[in-house]
Amino acid sequence: MTIRVFIQTGVFQGGPAVFRSRLIKSFKKIDDIKVVKNVNEKFDIELAFIRQVYEHDKPYILRADGCYYEENRKNLNKNIKEAMKKARYIIFQSESSFKLCDHVLGIEEKMKERGIGHSIIHNGIDLEYIKKIKPAKDVAPGSFITCAGWRPNKRPNSTIEGFIRADTGRYLYIIGEEGFSKGQKISKNYWEQRSKYIKVLGKRKNKEIISIMKTCSYQLHLCHIDSCPNAVIEGLSCGLNVLYTNLGGTYELVKENGVVLNVDKPWKTKYMKSTNLDNISPDIVAEGIHKLLKMKERSKRKDLDIDEVAKEYANVIKKVWNV
Structure with missing residues (x-):
């Protein structure tokens, strides 16, 4: 069965956008994953980068991009905390990123309480x-x-x-x-x-x-x-x-x-x-x-092969979709 994965493009530029485009290209090589870029089309699950942009009734996996750790920027964490709270599963780019988010936002205990799983998957390149x-x-x-x-x-x-x-x-x-x-x-x-x-x-x-x-x-x-x-x-x-x-x-x-x-x-x-x-x-x-x-x-x-990274992402998508 093919899983239709909605990925919002055109938002959040810089590093997240670079990796997102590389991941989408590699997903095309995975037979049972189909990327949907229009929220109005039918999809089964969303892979959201940084935070969810459109509200919908489907589950979503959050690919976190870290958090703000400076005192004068802490108010910018509001949307990040909300995105993590609503996600079915969270993918962090590194163990360090997960630990930083836990230190600043106290997420590990909250994730356990809500049954939110997580993985560490590094970025990659073709x-x-x-x-x-x-x-x-x-x-x-x-x-x-x-x-x-x-x-x-x-x-x-x-x-x-x-x-x-x-x-x-x-x-x-x-x-x-x-x-x-x-x-x-x-x-x-x-x-x-x-x-x-x-x-x-x-x-x-x-x-x-x-x-x-x-x-x-x-x-x-x-x-x-x-x-x-x-x-x-x-x-x-x-x-x-x-x-x-x-x-x-x-x-x-x-x-x-x-x-x-x-x-x-x-x-x-x-x-x-x-x-x-x-x-x-x-x-x-x-x-x-x-x-x-x-x-x-x-x-x-x-x-660092992006095709191997995409397989790890696909495995998470299948795991969450089959729960």
């Missing part, structure tokens, strides 16, 4: 798509890359200042919006004048990003907390070794393919007080970069 893309010819082999939707928690200044301090003689390609965050106008000219090894490329299409990654050897990802960053999955699938920080789900992905900077301390209160997160010492970042340079080249990570 490895055949990666394989078909050729390495960029206008990028210096053995370079570094960093890419994100740049906000203070992504730590653009810490990343670049640390790279300059490391003085590796290699290039760093920076991908993402040029104005790194609200009220922080950092221009291409500013950074490229600071160092001839800095190349600010701005926003690029995914195929071009993968092409650049395939020529590079190292990735810098110093985000404060990321549940399961697609950029790191892309980097690992291209064989990059990664420099990353100790909180969030990145360490669950990287495994032996990188170096961790133990710079962030967990907070004891429910919410973290607002602070300047983009403040890692350049010396600490530089030291991590030099450790990264000493690492052996690793094989590309076949365990």
Whole structure:
């Protein structure tokens, strides 16, 4: 029997949208799963990303995207808590994301009381798509890359200042919006004048990003907390070794393919007080970069195959549908 799964597209951009599109494409390879994108069509169950957009009488599985953990943003958790309360089942991107949601929202006990099950399923990528893309010819082999939707928690200044301090003689390609965050106008000219090894490329299409990654050897990802960053999955699938920080789900992905900077301390209160997160010492970042340079080249990570991830999602859908 084919299960008709409603997935709302066109909402919630960024990382969730990237993964959602990859998952939908892989669902097409699973015979007994049919994706429905129109809420007015008949469907059996919904796979909702972040929260449910349309009210209906069908059960839904929630693919959580974490929660807000800063004191000044806690009111934004209202819809997330409501979505988790109404879900039949919740999929978290990482064990770290589940623990963070429990710490902030106290969900584990509430889920048990309501009989809401959960799974940890990491994101993935189409490895055949990666394989078909050729390495960029206008990028210096053995370079570094960093890419994100740049906000203070992504730590653009810490990343670049640390790279300059490391003085590796290699290039760093920076991908993402040029104005790194609200009220922080950092221009291409500013950074490229600071160092001839800095190349600010701005926003690029995914195929071009993968092409650049395939020529590079190292990735810098110093985000404060990321549940399961697609950029790191892309980097690992291209064989990059990664420099990353100790909180969030990145360490669950990287495994032996990188170096961790133990710079962030967990907070004891429910919410973290607002602070300047983009403040890692350049010396600490530089030291991590030099450790990264000493690492052996690793094989590309076949365990990140989106088709295998889609099968895990399909198994959850079938499990919930058959209850």
